[in-house]
Amino acid sequence: MSIYAGADSWVPRAEAVLTRAGYRRGGARRAVIELLDAQECALTAVEIEEALRSEHRRVSRASVYRILDELEQVRLVQRVETGQTMVRYERVCEDEHHHHLVCDSCGLVMPFSDKALERAIETLSERVPLAVSEHEIVLHGACEDCAA
Amino acid sequence: MSIYAGADSWVPRAEAVLTRAGYRRGGARRAVIELLDAQECALTAVEIEEALRSEHRRVSRASVYRILDELEQVRLVQRVETGQTMVRYERVCEDEHHHHLVCDSCGLVMPFSDKALERAIETLSERVPLAVSEHEIVLHGACEDCAA
DNA sequence: CCAAGAATGAGACTCAGTCTTATGATAGGT
């Protein structure tokens, strides 16, 4: 989370989107939103629960999952399937679309982005028997430490 | 499974690869291999267990998972993460690389392939801080029936 | 044919994710 976070950062946008969608406010959702905003990359639901507990803002497991579902519905959060048993979640920023590299050896997850890849997917989406709404690419392999 | 299945089909190749890797033969693994060879697209472990039971070749759950892991180790099978709670598995054919479209409304899974996309990923794999071993792309959206 | 040890089955077990229900908080109407 930027220390200069202003009206255009993710937290206020999230609040606005939720209000517009008819949600009321609540402490648990607020805590989850602020935590997600402070992350560099995707977290699992369990990691979120533990992180909040460790900063004395305990949120029940059911609430974590419900809140993540709600945020996903309104496209404030996206799921990341890393093939690591637990699904990961991260905030969606309109100006910062990225995908993920997963090290199958140590579990490290890193973001990446590539314009040629985006173009290929856009073109492809037109020619396929599916109204594509989401795409999410995960490349598996060995990170620099593990490959060495 | 082609009715003309010959020495170059997937089943014999699988047997050869497994033998070379030091595995013995066994009825359960044989049953799983033959079932996977007969599929058009990816199955879940539970679907595999049920399909085998319905054709009177009951294989225990532990064996299904162990066998799928073994087959994945030697690259005879690949996991497909569709974001549908259960992981899917399908045979890997050297000459038939494809990806998947998932309908988030009805759960339909369809294969597709695209050369421009493959090229983009190949190029990209060179420039990324990961020794890429696998890539698996899932596009989410609404299928023609559900979009209508 | 005979071990040595791999393959399998059966079922207990784990734990991420879901569901239920009682309680607490929010916001529009007064």
Next chain:
DNA sequence: ACCTATCATAAGACTGAGTCTCATTCTTGG
């Protein structure tokens, strides 16, 4: 500012995909 309908949350029981253990069965090299 208060009321109250109703949404948000906590707590914890519950579900089920996937794992683990271990006794038994099958393969295969010698």
